[in-house]
């Protein structure tokens with residue numbers, strides 16, 4: 001697993017160096033609209049801690065941070081009304097997973113019927 005890069009774009013967002021369209025924030029979590037949305041709703045949910053990926057987060061994060069991330073997702077999808085018709089959650093991980101930004105993030109995509117993973 002690669003080391004955390006403090007210059008990744010989400011680290012800059014967390015430091016307030018780059019603006020974001022915040023959807024939700026608490027002590028451990030920030031969620032904001034994706035700059036290049038793939039659907040009517042496309043939100044990125046990130047831990048505030050320095051974790052490179054799903055692997056890094058799931059192995060190293062304390063339970064409070066893991067719980068906070070999942071509770072935040074529950075709140076966001078309910079607030080956005082996505083729970084009624086459904087949505088997709090994606091965590092691209094590493095080279096094979098197509099991860100571009102090396103700070104762990106979960107995509108919440110919805111607001112319309114999302115197509116197959118293999119179109």
Ligand code: 5GP
Pocket residue numbers: 009018020021032033034035036037044091092098099100101102
């Ligand atoms: P990945 O491929 O790493 O899972 O997804 C990274 C996501 O971050 C992409 O959907 C991309 O559009 C989004 N993204 C990249 N740079 C920025 C940015 O500066 N602001 C926001 N809001 N989203 C970004």
